[in-house]
Amino acid sequence: MECIDDILKYEGYKGFHLDNFDFNKLQYLSGIEKKINKKSDYIFLNNCILDLESLNLEEAIDIVKDFYKDYFNVHNINFVNETLLDETVKGMNDNISSFEFYDTINKILVSINPFDLPFVINGEYNLDSRIKIPIYVYSGYPNEKNREMYFSKITVGNLINNLTPVFVAHEMMHLETLSVIGYADDYLNCEILSIFIEKIAALNMDKSLKLLKIIEKIRMRDLIEQYNKYLRDRHQLLEEDMLISLAYIKSSLVAQKLFDMYIREKREEKREQYIYDIQDVIDGKMKVEELLLKRGITSGKCEYLKCIRRHI
Ligand SMILES: [Zn+2]
Numbered sequence: 001m002e003c004i005d006d007i008l009k010y011e012g013y014k015g016f017h018l019d020n021f022d023f024n025k026l027q028y029l030s031g032i033e034k035k036i037n038k039k040s041d042y043i044f045l046n047n048c049i050l051d052l053e054s055l056n057l058e059e060a061i062d063i064v065k066d067f068y069k070d071y072f073n074v075h076n077i078n079f080v081n082e083t084l085l086d087e088t089v090k091g092m093n094d095n096i097s098s099f100e101f102y103d104t105i106n107k108i109l110v111s112i113n114p115f116d117l118p119f120v121i122n123g124e125y126n127l128d129s130r131i132k133i134p135i136y137v138y139s140g141y142p143n144e145k146n147r148e149m150y151f152s153k154i155t156v157g158n159l160i161n162n163l164t165p166v167f168v169a170h171e172m173m174h175l176e177t178l179s180v181i182g183y184a185d186d187y188l189n190c191e192i193l194s195i196f197i198e199k200i201a202a203l204n205m206d207k208s209l210k211l212l213k214i215i216e217k218i219r220m221r222d223l224i225e226q227y228n229k230y231l232r233d234r235h236q237l238l239e240e241d242m243l244i245s246l247a248y249i250k251s252s253l254v255a256q257k258l259f260d261m262y263i264r265e266k267r268e269e270k271r272e273q274y275i276y277d278i279q280d281v282i283d284g285k286m287k288v289e290e291l292l293l294k295r296g297i298t299s300g301k302c303e304y305l306k307c308i309r310r311h312i
Contacts, residue, residue, distance in 0.1 A: 002137045004240045009142035010135055011149065012182030016243055019186065021250050021299040029227045045217050048210075049127070052161040057119060060156075063165040064172060065115050067201050071275050074172070075282065077179045078109040078150035079117060082134050085152075089136050098141035102148070105136065109150050114175045118153040126157035129167040131174055149179050162206065166215055169201035170194040176282040183281055184288035187243060191251030192258070192288060193278055195219065199259045200275075216256075223252045250299075257297055 008016065055063075068074055088108055092101060122128065132152045138144065154171055156164060173194040177183045184190060202211040226245045234242060258274070265271045277294065280286035292298070 002135070004243065006137045006139075006142040007135070008187050010137050010147060011178065011187075012143075012180075012184075013187040013190075014185040016187040017246070018188075019299045021188065023227075023230060023246065023249065026227055026249070026253075027231075029224050030231055032224060041217075042221065045214065045221065048214050048217075049159075049161070049163065052163055052214075054161050055164060057121065057156065057160055057164075060160055060164040060168060061115065061119060063205060064168045064201070067165070067169055067204055068115075068172060070204070071200070072176070072279055072282065074114055074176060075179065076111040077114045077117070077175050078148055079112045080105075080109055080134065080150040080152050082132075082152045084108050085134060085136070098138040098144045099146060101136075101138045101141075102144050102146045105150075106146065106148055109148060114172055117151060117175070120153050120155050121158045121160075122155040124157055125159050127159050127161075127163055127167055128155075128157040129164070129171045130155050131171050133178070147181070149181060151175060151178075162211060163214065165205060166198050166202045166211060170198040173197045173278075173282075177288075180282060180284040182287070183284070186289065188247045188250045189254070189288045189292075190247050192254045192292075193281065195251055195255035196258050196262075197278070199255070200262070219252050219256070223249060226252075254292065254297060258292075258295065261295060 002010075085105065085108065088104060092104060096104070117131075122130075131154050133149070134152050135150065154168070154175075156168065171194070177193055184192075198215055199212060202215045203209070205211055226248045229237075230242070230245050230249065237245070262271055262274050265274075277286060277291045281288060281291060
């Protein structure tokens with residue numbers, strides 16, 4: 001099992017919580033949960049999800065492909081066959097150098113279009129989508145220059161409906177950004193572009209705004225759950241679990257702020273600039289932090305609080 005510090009280094013992050021984002025300012029989120037429960041909001045949300053039109057996986061993937069074609073030039077990603085990877089690592093000589101170790105793995109990577117990554121239905125009745133990143137880190141050398149990012153599959157929950165393309169669009173953005181080692185300095189910013197793009201996808205795929213409303217509710221529910229987990233378990237949680245929670249909390253807030261700004265832009269060219277900036281990130285020309293700075297989004301501002309109150 002690789003340790004989280006090594007994985008973050010391997011993926012090119014400089015660390016986490018680098019801007020000292022103040023999570024304690026979000027205390028009011030825990031009070032909101034009780035209010036939401038009283039309103040039976042959760043049941044309402046679940047019913048909305050169950051009312052959505054069912055799709056098959058191919059239809060869902062085609063919708064995401066069309067969306068990405070309209071908005072981005074996607075670049076290829078590295079695919080790895082997990083069995084071959086395990087055998088390759090097992091078969092390596094103990095005295096091999098870190099450079100040779102990564103070089104040997106690089107030889108079995110296959111450059112593919114991200115939509116050609118194997119899509120696997122995970123067998124559970126949910127909307128959960130994830131990408132699998134089976135990286136091996138050479139002990140003591142997590143940031144050797146010739147290391148590459150690679151992926152083995154994308155799993156999708158077997159509740160496949162109109163929301164599935166929105167979640168797959170989220171995962172596609174992870175594939176595109178993570179492929180560029182060092183696309184973000186702070187690990188806690190790792191979900192921002194994926195959450196932002198799922199909102200853009202929902203807006204694009206359903207002009208009635210129903211999908212957008214549902215996805216925003218799901219994100220808000222998740223934000224509150226993650227925050228309660230942070231308040232409850234912050235002293236006992238494994239570091240990795242806590243980091244994932246913190247990344248979701250911060251990224252949900254920043255993505256919401258970014259999306260509010262995008263929506264408020266009246267001119268099409270201004271909106272397009274948000275997409276061009278993300279293209280620059282996936283092309284390795286701009287970091288997530290630079291994109292945020294360009295928009296004046298800094299964690300010191302309490303705008304997050306105002307912005308989130310509007311959406312609950
Ligand atoms: Zn994500």
